[in-house]
Structure formats: C-alpha cells, structure tokens
Amino acid sequence: MKGSTLHSMLTWAMRDLARRPGEAVLTGLVVCALVTVTATTLLLVEAWTTTATTLIEEGPSLVVRRVTSGGWAPIPVDEAVAAAASVVGVTDAQPRIRGVVTAPEGPITVMGVTPSQAANLEVAGITLPGPGEIILGAGVPASTTEPLLELLGSTHMKFRIATLLDDAVSLTLHDVALLNVADARALLGLAPNEASDLAVTVFHEAEEEAILPDLTAAFPFPVRITTRGEAAGAAVAGLSRDGGLAMLLLVPATLAMILLLISALRGWNGSRREIGLYKSFGWTTGDLVRLSLFKSLATGIPGVLTGLAAAWGLVLWPGTTWPGALLLGWQTPPPPLFLTPGGATVVLLTVAGLVLIPWVLASMVPAVKSALADPDDLVRGGEQ
Amino acid sequence: MTLTRMDVRSVSLVRTNRGGATATLLDAVDVSFRAGAVSLLVGPTGAGKTTLLHLLGGLIRPTTGEILADDDPVSRWTAAHRDRWRRQTGLLFQRAELIDDLSAGENVLAPLIPRPGTLATKIDASRRTLASLDAAHLERQPVRNLSGGERQRVALARALVADPALLLLDEPTAHQDDTRCELILDVVTAADRRGAIVVVASHDARIVSSEVADAVYALDGGRLSPGDTNPGHSTS
Numbered sequence: 001m002k003g004s005t006l007h008s009m010l011t012w013a014m015r016d017l018a019r020r021p022g023e024a025v026l027t028g029l030v031v032c033a034l035v036t037v038t039a040t041t042l043l044l045v046e047a048w049t050t051t052a053t054t055l056i057e058e059g060p061s062l063v064v065r066r067v068t069s070g071g072w073a074p075i076p077v078d079e080a081v082a083a084a085a086s087v088v089g090v091t092d093a094q095p096r097i098r099g100v101v102t103a104p105e106g107p108i109t110v111m112g113v114t115p116s117q118a119a120n121l122e123v124a125g126i127t128l129p130g131p132g133e134i135i136l137g138a139g140v141p142a143s144t145t146e147p148l149l150e151l152l153g154s155t156h157m158k159f160r161i162a163t164l165l166d167d168a169v170s171l172t173l174h175d176v177a178l179l180n181v182a183d184a185r186a187l188l189g190l191a192p193n194e195a196s197d198l199a200v201t202v203f204h205e206a207e208e209e210a211i212l213p214d215l216t217a218a219f220p221f222p223v224r225i226t227t228r229g230e231a232a233g234a235a236v237a238g239l240s241r242d243g244g245l246a247m248l249l250l251v252p253a254t255l256a257m258i259l260l261l262i263s264a265l266r267g268w269n270g271s272r273r274e275i276g277l278y279k280s281f282g283w284t285t286g287d288l289v290r291l292s293l294f295k296s297l298a299t300g301i302p303g304v305l306t307g308l309a310a311a312w313g314l315v316l317w318p319g320t321t322w323p324g325a326l327l328l329g330w331q332t333p334p335p336p337l338f339l340t341p342g343g344a345t346v347v348l349l350t351v352a353g354l355v356l357i358p359w360v361l362a363s364m365v366p367a368v369k370s371a372l373a374d375p376d377d378l379v380r381g382g383e384q
Numbered sequence: 385m386t387l388t389r390m391d392v393r394s395v396s397l398v399r400t401n402r403g404g405a406t407a408t409l410l411d412a413v414d415v416s417f418r419a420g421a422v423s424l425l426v427g428p429t430g431a432g433k434t435t436l437l438h439l440l441g442g443l444i445r446p447t448t449g450e451i452l453a454d455d456d457p458v459s460r461w462t463a464a465h466r467d468r469w470r471r472q473t474g475l476l477f478q479r480a481e482l483i484d485d486l487s488a489g490e491n492v493l494a495p496l497i498p499r500p501g502t503l504a505t506k507i508d509a510s511r512r513t514l515a516s517l518d519a520a521h522l523e524r525q526p527v528r529n530l531s532g533g534e535r536q537r538v539a540l541a542r543a544l545v546a547d548p549a550l551l552l553l554d555e556p557t558a559h560q561d562d563t564r565c566e567l568i569l570d571v572v573t574a575a576d577r578r579g580a581i582v583v584v585a586s587h588d589a590r591i592v593s594s595e596v597a598d599a600v601y602a603l604d605g606g607r608l609s610p611g612d613t614n615p616g617h618s619t620s
Contacts, residue, residue: 004502012497019485277481280443281495281542282471285464372463375470376443379481 009287013294028303030260031355035307036314037253039351040323043315046347047337054338056228060094060199061208062215063226073221074194083218084200089207090215095195097181099188101153105141110134110151110177112184121178127163129180134159138166139175154189200225257355264296264362275370276378288367296363300356307355308348387472387549388454390417390440390581395449395459397435397606409435411606412449417583419549422576424597425585431603433585434478437552440583441475442466453550471499474548478555478585480539482527488514488538489523492545499546513541518567533559540568544575551575553584557591569596 017024064084066075077095084093097112113121118128129135134149143149148158165173185192202211208227216223275288283291314323316337339347370378397410410432417423417440425433438444439451442458451459458469474495482491489510496506514520517537522530527538536558543551553572557565565588573596576582584591592600602609 002500005498005500008497008501008503008506011503012494015486015490273481274483277483278494279467280441280470280475280477280481282467282473282546283495283498284467287498374444374463376438379443379477 009290010294013291013298017295017298024299028299031300031303031359032307034253034257035304035351035355036310038250039308039311040314041250042347042351043311044323046343047315047339050340050343051337061202061228062200064198064200064223067222067224074190075198077193077195080198084198087211087214087218089202089211090200091203092201094199096197096199097184097190098196101151101187103151105143108140108177109175110179110184112179112181114181129162129178131180131183132160133162135163135165135178136161137173137176140177151187153187157187261358261362265365271366272378272381275366276375279375285367285371288370289364292364292367296360300359304352304356387581388419391452393450395439395446398447408606413608415601415608417581419579419581420576421598422572422582422596424600425603426592426600427603432606433603434554437554437583437585441473441552442470472549474543474551476540476543476553476556480535482535482539484528487524488527491527491538492541495542495546510545513545516571517541549580551580551582555586556584557588565590569594572596
C-alpha cells in the first residue's frame with residue numbers, strides 16, 4: 001500500500017471512529033482499565049520479587065541462630081565468632097542484635113547498631129542513635145507525632161525519635177528501627193556479651209550450602225543456619241501466596257476482556273450492511289481488514305499505553321502504597337520497588353499482547369468473515 | 385481500466401427462502417452490453433432488473449450461466465478477484481444505500497479511499513462529481529437529513545466518482561424533478577461518451593421516452609426480451 005493510500009485509509013479510519021465517539025472513547029477506557037488492573041498485579045509481583053531478591057542479596061550469606069529445646073536462644077558473641085572464624089571459607093562473622101518488639105502501632109523490628117555497622121551508617125551520613133534514642137526506617141509503623149516511642153520487648157522502654165531514615169539512604173533499613181546497642185540488648189533481654197544471631201559471610205556464593213555441615217559442627221551448641229537461598233525461597237513463597245490471591249483480581253478482568261471480545265465479534269451483525277456497501281464499490285477484504293486494524297489500534301494503543309503508564313505509576317511511583325495493601329495485603333509501606341529492564345519488558349509486552357492482540361483480532365473478524373460473502377447478501381442481510 | 389463488452393450468457397438465478405420455497409429471479413438471460421452505449425432495462429416491479437444489475441456488478445453470482453467481462457468469466461472468479469474487479473464498476477442502488485451518519489461528501493469519497501492517489505485529489509474528485517449533479521451544496525450535510533431526490537443524486541455521484549468502466553444505474557431519476565432528470569440524463573450521456581458501458585434500469589417514463597438509450601430491453605418474470613431497440617443495438 002502506497003503512502004498516499006495509507007494516509008487516506010488512516011484518515012478514513014479516524015473519521016469512522018468519530019462517527020460513534022462515545023463508543024470509541026468507552027472502548028479505549030475499557031482497554032485501559034483492563035491493562036491497568038492486569039499490569040498492576042503483574043508488575044507489583046514482579047517488582048516485589050526483584051526488590052526482595054536484591055535485598056536478600058545485599059544481606060549476609062548465612063545467618064546462624066542458636067536453638068534450644070525452648071526455641072531461639074541468645075548467642076554468646078565471642079564463642080560464636082571464634083567458632084565461625086575457625087571454618088575454612090568463612091571470611092567474616094558479625095554478631096547482630098535484633099529482634100521484634102511491640103510498638104503502639106504494631107510489631108517492629110529493632111536493631112542495635114554494632115561497631116561494625118556503625119562505620120557503614122556513618123559513611124551513609126546517618127548520625128548514630130545515642131542512649132535513649134531511636135532512628136526509624138521509612139516503613140516502620142510508628143507515629144512520629146509523639147516525641148517518645150514506647151516499646152515492649154523483654155521490658156518496657158521509651159525512646160526519643162531522633163531521625164526518620166529516607167529510603168534513599170539504605171533499602172535494607174526500610175522497616176527497621178535502629179537503637180544504641182546497649183539499649184537494644186536491654187530491650188531484647190540480651191546480656192552484654194550476647195547477640196541475637198550471627199551474620200556469616202563466606203568467600204564464594206557457591207560455598208553457602210557446602211559449608212553448612214562444617215559450620216554447624218563448629219559451634220559448641222545447637223544452631224540453625226539459614227542460607228541466602230532459603231531466605232529468598234521464603235520470600236518468594238510468601239509472595240506466591242499473596243500474589244495468588246491478587247491474581248484472583250484477574251478473574252473479573254478476564255471476564256471483562258471476554259465481554260469486550262464478544263462485543264467486537266457481535267459487531268459483525270451491525271456492520272454487515274456497511275461491509276457489503278464498501279465491497280460493492282470496490283473495497284477488497286484486505287482494505288476492510290486494514291480499516292478494522294487501524295480503528296482497533298487507534299482505540300487500543302492509547303488505551304494500552306495509558307493503562308501501562310497507570311500501572312507503572314501505581315506500582316513504582318514513590319509514596320503510592322494502596323495497590324500493595326489492596327493486592328498483596330501489605331500493612332506497612334513497602335520499600336521503594338524497582339524492576340529490572342528485562343523483567344519489566346516481559347511484563348509490559350505480556351499485558352499489551354494479552355489485551356491488544358485479542359482485541360485487534362476480534363475487531364477484524366467481521367471484515368475477514370466478509371471475504372467469501374456476496375456484497376448483495378451482506379447489504380440485504382444487514383437490513384433484516 | 386477499460387471494458388469493451390459485458391456478456392450475460394444463459395444466466396439464471398434461483399433463490400431459496402427460509403421456508404425452502406424457491407423463486408426464479410432470472411431465467412436463462414442472454415444479453416450483451418457494449419462500451420459507448422446506454423442500455424435501458426424496463427419491466428414491472430419484480431421483473432429482475434435490479435437482480436441483473438447486481439449480477440453485472442459482481443455483487444452476486446448466477447445459479448447457472450456466466451457473466452463475461454471482455455471474455456473473462458467474472459462470475460466464476462473467487463470473491464477476492466471479484467472484489468478487485470468491482471473497482472471498474474459504479475453501481476447506483478435502487479434505494480440509494482448511503483451510510484447515514486456520514487456527510488454527502490464522505491459518502492461520495494468512500495469508493496476512492498483504498499485507491500491510489502492523495503486524499504486531496506480524492507476529495508477534489510468527489511466535490512467535482514457532486515457539483516456535476518447540482519449537489520455541491522450538500523457536501524457537508526449528513527445524508528440522513530437529505531430528501532429522497534438529494535439522496536439519490538448523492539448515491540449517483542458515488543457511483544460516478546471513480547469514472548467507472550461499467551456504470552449500473554437502478555432508477556437514477558427516482559424522486560427527481562424534470563430539471564434534475566435532464567441533468568442526470570446528461571451525466572449518463574457523458575459517461576456513455578467517454579466509453580463506459582452504461583446499463584440503466586428504470587420505470588421512469590421520462591427515461592424511456594428520452595433518446596438517451598441506445599437499446600431497450602424488457603424484463604418480465606425473470607425473462608429478457610428485446611424491447612424497442614434503437615438501430616445498431618441488438619440482443620443476443
């Protein structure tokens with residue numbers, strides 16, 4: 001098709017849509033809504049998977065916790081560090097003072113800033129919490145209007161909120177409250193030489209699994225060691241459960257899509273006469289298919305693009321939290337989510353394809369069905 | 385595109401309705417139409433005039449027999465080939481058959497859209513054709529607002545706009561006053577002079593009594609018989 005004919009056909013397609021502007025706009029809105037719902041769900045799951053994986057990768061290779069018959073137990077720092085350091089392949093072992101305590105707004109994770117962590121925080125420009133002070137991550141559920149925050153761990157303690165951390169500083173501190181190490185030990189009921197667990201770094205990622213038997217045997221007390229892979233698996237399993245529930249939202253979206261397609265297919269009855277007329281004055285089936293294609297793309301592409309943009313904003317626009325709360329049941333603001341270019345492209349193309357391609361194909365059906373029909377039958381049939 | 389001759393050979397058309405009853409709309413019709421001549425089909429309502437025009441235009445296929453365009457068996461061609469061939473034809477339907485929510489200008493423009501040429505030249509052609517039928521003032525009006533006569537002139541303009549080699553006109557002067565009737569006959573004569581094959585079906589006494597037709601054929605009950613034939617024209 002030459003450029004001038006293509007221009008004529010495109011102009012005619014736009015004019016044809018303008019004959020029923022309300023219908024065209026409504027169709028575009030339906031496509032947009034379908035894409036928004038579908039893409040928001042898929043993008044949210046994809047973004048959270050990517051973000052959680054990144055967070056876990058930034059964490060320690062292994063986490064060692066002491067276990068007793070009664071459950072978790074504090075870990076003696078000097079003894080545990082020495083035991084871990086004795087295993088070939090371990091490059092670092094850092095005690096962590098962290099645990100979950102009760103705040104007025106709900107449970108929060110607190111972490112005592114150890115000397116090794118302090119250096120990293122100071123590099124990031126964070127003033128370390130002094131005695132009686134607390135630094136809150138952006139995702140910590142706590143009222144910041146009150147000057148003091150009362151926490152309940154092994155004991156009641158009140159802290160002055162010193163700083164609210166920006167997510168830009170560190171994603172890993174998004175849902176963590178930082179305390180002076182002595183305050184953290186007191187709140188969690190740890191003795192001065194005790195820690196909650198031990199973060200172990202190994203020389204090579206592949207050694208995480210291989211080193212487990214030696215590392216377990218090195219401790220003079222029973223331990224439970226969590227690998228990075230297990231942590232990732234747990235995160236993905238939780239997401240699969242929540243994401244599965246979110247996918248239920250796709251059921252009404254799918255039904256809406258089916259209705260849209262049926263509407264496009266049933267358009268055949270209304271368009272028979274016109275198709276017959278077009279054919280009577282020399283339009284070919286190919287011309288009619290092109291006209292349908294241009295019309296469906298003219299309504300579908302803006303709808304899809306707007307829907308994708310809306311989904312992108314809902315998932316990734318900073319501060320937009322309700323899609324996560326609605327779809328995945330998040331009760332606290334999530335960390336800023338991000339996507340890898342490959343993952344995002346797959347999601348966007350999938351959604352665009354799932355909505356746009358069936359819609360375009362269904363819109364072309366009337367023209368294709370006319371291929372073998374006599375124009376006279378179409379014109380007379382359309383009048384019946 | 386040029387056509388010199390359309391031949392209808394032993395063409396019959398039988399329709400079966402939903403109840404299973406059959407009706408013979410055309411019965412063994414043999415006739416030839418030549419370029420540069422106007423042929424007039426006359427006959428009572430239901431005689432088969434419209435059916436014959438639609439067969440000639442490739443809108444339907446005969447049950448038996450064949451339609452030849454310069455010896456090409458058009459009626460045997462596949463739908464795709466007939467679609468393309470139909471670009472040589474201009475058909476005025478008996479009831480105009482316009483697209484009601486388009487303007488008159490757009491209705492006339494529609495046949496030109498998939499054909500080569502810029503949109504501007506196509507719009508110019510549609511305006512010229514409307515003007516030739518004293519309908520230039522109707523260009524922007526939605527055809528649903530037009531009178532019967534105006535609608536028929538717009539439909540005639542649509543049939544003429546691509547300068548078809550085969551012009552098929554079903555009651556072209558319907559709803560027209562005498563002045564407009566003469567105008568339409570002039571347009572028909574002009575098409576004839578530029579070498580088109582022109583076939584007109586009409587009840588209108590003004591056409592029948594005019595000298596526009598080179599040959600007149602009478603259809604009755606689906607059977608064709610020669611009517612008042614002008615010298616130099618013959619039925620087969």
